[in-house]
Amino acid sequence: MNxxxxxxxxxxxxxxxxxxxxGSLFGFIIEAIDLxxxxxxxxxxxxxxxxxxxxxxxxxGVYLKMNAAVNTWANEVxxxxxxxxxxxxxxxxxxxxxxxxxxxxxxxxLGFFDYIWAFLISHIYGI
Numbered sequence: 001m002n003x004x005x006x007x008x009x010x011x012x013x014x015x016x017x018x019x020x021x022x023g024s025l026f027g028f029i030i031e032a033i034d035l036x037x038x039x040x041x042x043x044x045x046x047x048x049x050x051x052x053x054x055x056x057x058x059x060x061g062v063y064l065k066m067n068a069a070v071n072t073w074a075n076e077v078x079x080x081x082x083x084x085x086x087x088x089x090x091x092x093x094x095x096x097x098x099x100x101x102x103x104x105x106x107x108x109x110l111g112f113f114d115y116i117w118a119f120l121i122s123h124i125y126g127i
Contacts, residue, residue, distance in 0.1 A: 003075065003082060004075070004078075007071070007074045007075055007078050008065070010074060011061050011064045012061055014061060014064055015057040015058060015060050015061025015062075016057060017057075018053075018056055018057040019050075019053045019054050019058075020057075021053075022053040022056040023049055023050045023053020023054065023056075023057075024049075024053070025053075026048075026052045026053055026056075027047065027050070027053075029049075030048065030049050
């Protein structure tokens with residue numbers, strides 16, 4: 001299994017996230033300064049702020065890939081995650097059912113305690 005492929009995909013995803021966030025931030029800043037400055041480059045869906053965000057996203061992805069410390073850390077994380085024993089689908093469904101049932105039971109118990117407490121408080125204060 002080639003873990004470097006997953007590390008590279010994570011760098012691309014990080015770059016896409018930077019593009020989305022920084023592009024929106026640039027759009028907000030440009031429109032706050034001057035509404036006419038955020039030009040339509042490729043139709044109304046791709047503006048100057050999107051291009052600036054794209055440059056920032058590509059720069060962030062390349063920086064993450066070229067930074068030896070980040071690349072080493074990401075490879076170590078991928079190696080450790082490959083050692084994890086992930087639950088099977090039936091185990092995941094059973095765990096989800098257990099969590100839902102436990103939440104409902106706890107909600108009923110807490111609701112009962114809340115009802116009793118409200119009843120006692122209303123009788124103590126005569127409300």
